[in-house]
Amino acid sequence: MPFLEIQKKTDYALVTIKRPEALNALNAELITEIGEAVKTLESDPSIRAFILTGEGKAFVAGADIAKMKEYGEKEGNQFSDLGQSVFRKLELSPLVSVAAINGFSLGGGLELALACDIRYAVPGAKLGLPEVSLGLIPGFGGSQRLPRLIGVGRASELIFSGDMITADEGYRLGIINKIIAPEDLIAESEKLISTILTRGPLAIKAAKSAIRQGLEATLDKGMDWEKQLFGGLFANTESKEGLGAFLEKRKPNFGG
Known part of the structure; x- marks a missing residue:
């Protein structure tokens, strides 16, 4: 998989998005790979959970805007359908998923994190759904998952303003479960997974x-x-x- 690295541990996996030159921006190929990765991990009976993170200074800084500029209505519908389908499969997967947010988590990146079960973030992470500033709205489930997570009023404020918030604010709102120092992010995510995997x-x-x-x-x-x-x-x-x-x-x- 060109954009993903999958490291299988004993009973969980570490999945790293590796498109740092584009701040791990989502395109159709990367989204498809995420879906294939989830399917591959589900087919391995030894794997019960996975951690999803990004390489470089971003978790996922959004979708590929240069590519999206070429879209018409048909292509927009298709791109939304792809993202919604893959993120839905991730959300409903029997595997436990932890988003280890190592930096920018914007637009489709925050929508990807919202489809995971649990979200840890570094103090410097920036979160947001800035689509309205591009004349768009969240297209991968963000307008549905965020209100369910933090309430309609707070979600509406974030979606309508398109503003970025800090990890601290994300924690206060209930988007982030825990804020962790960058050097400990993966280790703490693995510690949580290890605890979960001792349960039935x-x-x-x-x-x-x-x-x-x-x-x-x-x-x-x-x-x-x-x-x-x-x-x-x-x-x-x-x-x-x-x-x-x-x-x-x-x-x-x-x-x-």
Whole structure:
């Protein structure tokens, strides 16, 4: 993959976007590669999570504006459809995803981070959805995910103004989970992944499904889905091991 480097660890992967000369700007080829990378990792039974980061001073500084300037309505629809489709697959993947935001995360870059489960950022990271300053709107799901994450009013302010915000402001708003020194960003992301991977694999998948599907349902339907997932976990040996380990005051052995 020309624009991605995938480093597989024991049970997770580090995926690095490597287009630093363009601040890792998203074009159709790169977006397609991200989708292929997620599919490849999902097909590996040893991989349960991945960290997504960028090379250089940007996570992803937006979409490829020079290319977009050539688009008409048809091409614009196609580009949006591609980004939405790939980011949706990432969002709904059974794999846990952590966006390690190492710098600029703007436009499509912030939309990519919003499709991940968890977002860590360095203090100097800049976040924003500046599309309106280009006469556009977010096209890869940002206008839908951001209001669900931080509320309509705050999301509207960011989208309508197109302003950049600091990592500190992103943390205050709830976009960023944690701010970490640049030299520790990947190590802290790996530490989080390592903790998650000590938990029940089926339980983590079920929890992610409960959260993601529940966000798109009424409260009653979401709770019904939670009930089905909760009850279903009693049908496997993983829950028996977890409950037994607690009663026996030992660490559970969930295996793969």
